[in-house]
Amino acid sequence: MASPADRATTRVSNFIREIVSEDVAKGAFGGQVVTRFPPEPNGYLHLGHAYAARVSYEVAREFGGRFHLRFDDTNPLTEEQRYVESQIAALEWMGIDWGDNLFFASDYFPKLHAYAVQLIEQGQAYVCQLNQDVMRQQRGTATTPGIPSPYRDRSPEENLELFERMKNGDIAPGEAVLRAKIDMAAANLVMRDPVMYRILHVPHYRQGNDWCIYPIYDWAHCLEDSIEGVTHSLCSLEFENNRALYDWYLDQLGVHHPRQIEFSRLNVSHMVTSKRRLIQLVQEKRVDGWDDPRMPTVLGFRRRGVPAEAMCDFLSLISVSKAPTAVDISLLEYCVRQRLNSTANRVMAVLRPLKVIIDNYPEGQVEWFEADNNPESPEQGVRKVAFSRELYIEEEDFRIDPPPKYFRLSPGVEIRLKHAYLVTCESYVLDEATGRVLEVHCRYDPESRGGAAPDGRKVKGTSHWVSAAHCVDATVRLYDRLFAVEDPEDGDFIENLNSESRVDLGGCKLESYLAEVGTEVVQFLRQGYFAADRVDSKPGELVFNQVVSLKDSWAKIERRAR
RNA sequence: AGGGGCGUCGCCAAGCGGUAAGGCAACGGGCUUUGGACCCGUCAUUCGCAGGUUCGAAUCCUGCCGCCCCUGCCA
Incomplete structure (x- = not known):
């Protein structure tokens, strides 16, 4: 081997x-x-x-x-x-x-x-x-x-x-x-x-x-x-x-x-490897220690969930020379996605939950859909996912006034709930005080079982979801580059830290399968690769780390619109 | 300044006298029950600059410019 x-x-x-x-x-x-x-x-x-x-x-x-x-x-x-x-x-x-x-x-x-x-x-x-x-x-x-x-x-x-x-x-x-x-x-x-x-x-x-x-x-x-x-x-x-x-x-x-x-030594953008600087990060508690998932230490990569293969791929791809180098961190991220895409099981996890009620779905009914673990490699098998009248979808997957090219849920629009049914938004409930959307009401098409359009009609958007009665709660830690700038040593290195290099999300709703996956890396559909934290995650108190996000071309469209 | 090195696309990098590989990023398009993945296409008339040699130079010669390392009883 x-x-x-x-x-x-x-x-x-x-x-x-x-x-x-x-x-x-x-x-x-x-x-x-x-x-x-x-x-x-x-x-x-x-x-x-x-x-x-x-x-x-x-x-x-x-x-x-x-x-x-x-x-x-x-x-x-x-x-x-x-x-x-x-x-x-x-x-x-x-x-x-x-x-x-x-x-x-x-x-x-x-x-x-x-x-x-x-x-x-x-x-x-x-x-x-x-x-x-x-x-x-x-x-x-x-x-x-x-x-x-x-x-x-x-x-x-x-x-x-x-x-x-x-x-x-x-x-x-x-x-x-x-x-x-x-x-x-x-x-x-x-x-x-x-x-x-x-x-x-x-x-x-x-x-x-x-x-x-x-x-x-x-x-x-x-x-x-x-x-x-x-x-x-x-x-x-x-x-x-x-x-x-x-x-x-x-x-x-x-x-x-x-x-x-x-x-030549290896330098990577948005990263610092001088021992003095790393010690400073640990001592000043800018990070959680030498194994903080944002640290460029082997300990850090490991805890983050980066496959050793991906790290080795990266180190091989950059070659060897005598020129002073600064490799772009995006190449590392590419290597990580590349390895994980073929190996990680797909699961559904809602990070910022929004309640969805399927008004015409019988109360108390539960259906178990079969979901493929990895469309890229069928040999990874299937699992069962529970569907019921009350679900959660991602907050950002619903907009009252959708911008152009927004292929997700909005009033009168039909989308697909991955592996389940096509649903159309009929109404929504607002919080009087804050103006926030409290819940969304939909109607489902019973003919679309499994997510297929019975008459071949085009449904552009597909959302991931989780059944409210069947999901488990978790904290999810979103990680990003530790430094906000390409060269952290250019200027004050502490000020160049990315203030959003770690964002903790509580109350995330995960497919129940995730309660027992161990520390293997999985793909949260449409979001990225995640793995249970080997230090902080416990039964009943799940904590997941983001290894790397999926490429997000919608984010790019939005950025350009602004 | 003296010594040691390095300069090819936004980033990394092949190239070794015969007319600029490849990967990442970016940008178009296709496909898609992940706006993922995948597929197709675009992306250096030019190799830090200036001269010279040659039929021919990123590759050879000369000069210049820029950047890095070296004055620990650290490694």
Whole structure:
């Protein structure tokens, strides 16, 4: 059985595939392909991470290679076991399969230490005791070269001894670091004697108190890749400058040397994925938490009811490049509708109920109509829907004075009640005080059983409905884009929030079938896709989330009329 | 400013010297017991700009313009 990630739409070509395929063709790395996804367990995975994971996963899969999941846990200050677990769950949900290849960078600490000793012995690393501010100053600027550290020319012996003391906890945090001896005048700032190790007297969530020194990204990452035999190390564009250092460390050590390839991060319109911003949304309670259905986290998509397949389709469709991208969120919505259209059962749910009385329908009579669950796939079967004299229809499906092209119910007009009968509006009752329509009275055509026009007359409108005596109550949460503007970072990001990103509707009337559907996604006919909220919905207190609306061309007509 | 990158339709993106794929969006139309889905059609004489090479350039060369990344003991 293929997983969501495996079943997703495959895309055309991209520059990474081309590079890898050339490498394979010319026998580089023995013709092998090994990629990896290296998240830091310091937060929840979001769409951007999901994209990065898929890019590497797909390359491995396509070339019959290996894919590794490696937690890049080199900073004990921010990392926690619970994030490891949540990230694993997110990737599993997506259907990404790393087999037995689950690794932790912190397990390589002893090896990394040995390599550092080697570099010191080669005279290419030294212990620097400049304080942080001075070191920063002496690094120079983009236009001026840096100043060599006074500790730069210590002997390997002295460096080895000091490094040992750092490791043993004999030197206080901030008092010394291990630096690579490269070039303080390099045009690439990354190469100006970068730090390899800093002292941190902090326990590591996985290694406990074993270490007092922790490796810096550049030093650790290339070696993690090398140790695992990675061939193509795919990462985001901001590491382009770091590639020089990635290559330098590996060259000096003379070890297996993967090829780093950078690609553009994913940005989506009306969405924000910077960790800082997401934390702010949660902390200021602009959303309900990390799994709020409006959040771009994997947790959020999952709770919203987005199928993993749809998310994977989207991530595949956008391809990979080095150009700064901002994909329109409508493509994601399209992928979600696309997947759900073929799989979701159709049901009737009235969100804003308006009472309808069929005056010529016998009181107390109940008919059970057979309704197809999905006209697109008959194999999804049928269900029974109760019809009686008192019904509810959608408030917006009735207008006293219908505007042009309004194909719904209005005085004297006949419409079809889906699966049931053709009905004609004969009168309506107004609330004296508010002027609101209280109830609508109709006459039904007994000959139109099942909704067919007996004489072939054209009935343009079809409404969904629910029998008042047979429906169940529920709260329905309508969700929309979290941000009202395309680029939330343009201007005040908080002010760009969409005030109507969540609208709660109480007293909705659902077909009774919905009382027991579980969390599968269903289509509320003519409205959209919905699923019971896995946290808040309980028997007798149903809560449904909108996954995505159906396309609504009437809304467009109305908008244009205004 | 120095270094590293990027610029093809509103958005994403193929294209690799032979005369601009595709998807989303949009717009027309058909069909419809969901104003959904589906189907059909329209949508870049032009590839950031300006020169040059060539029979021929989005693709090669030169210059310019615009945007992004880099001066953590974060990743």
